[in-house]
Amino acid sequence: MTYSERWQELFGPIGDEPAMSLASASGGPGAGAGGTGRLKYSKGPWTSASGTAGALRTRAETTRSVLGRGHEGVAAGAGGLSSAAALKSVLTSWEGRLRSVRDECEQLTGDLLTVAKEMGESETAVRSSLKGVHVPDRADEKR
Structure with missing residues (x-):
């Protein structure tokens, strides 16, 4: 062949x-x-990625909150200016994006932890099922 x-x-x-x-x-x-x-196999990378997604979720929510507070009173102070409506539109758009990031990261955090758990359980099951299998080592090769 x-x-x-x-x-x-x-x-x-x-x-x-x-x-x-x-x-x-x-x-x-x-x-x-x-x-x-x-x-x-190590579940470390999956657990670490889950932690990173969780941190990003927290950061997105904090940023959204700070952004909202930063715009408080703008409408009253800029009454009559056309830029106030544009600014409100931008704020609404960014708040929506940050909510989406927050929500997606929340889901991802749980999904990644689930993978880490399942991989750990799979590894344990495979290890257990292979306990009776003889794996030749170098000493066996010399016989």
């Missing part, structure tokens, strides 16, 4: 070590982080 030229660029000839591997892998084929031969 032979691969097309493009596949050979990516994977190398049959029987050789692949030219392509996971970016997180080091130490050759089958070696995960640190070259241990084990693929590792």
Whole structure:
């Protein structure tokens, strides 16, 4: 069996070590982080992303509130000026955008935490299901 030229660029000839591997892998084929031969999962990035979304949600709401307070009294002080209506329109538009960001980040925060939880549970289930599987090590290869 032979691969097309493009596949050979990516994977190398049959029987050789692949030219392509996971970016997180080091130490050759089958070696995960640190070259241990084990693929590792961490819920850290999902939890961190959830925290960032939560912080952005809080910041968007704070900004919307500050923006509203900054415009208090403008209508009364600028009565009769055409710019007051334009300013109110801009305020309304930005308040709507910031509400949308806040609401989307709120949803995203929960969704990312759910992924972190599910991935952790999946990892535990997979680890448990593989406990009885013998994985050959270098000593087995020498026999």
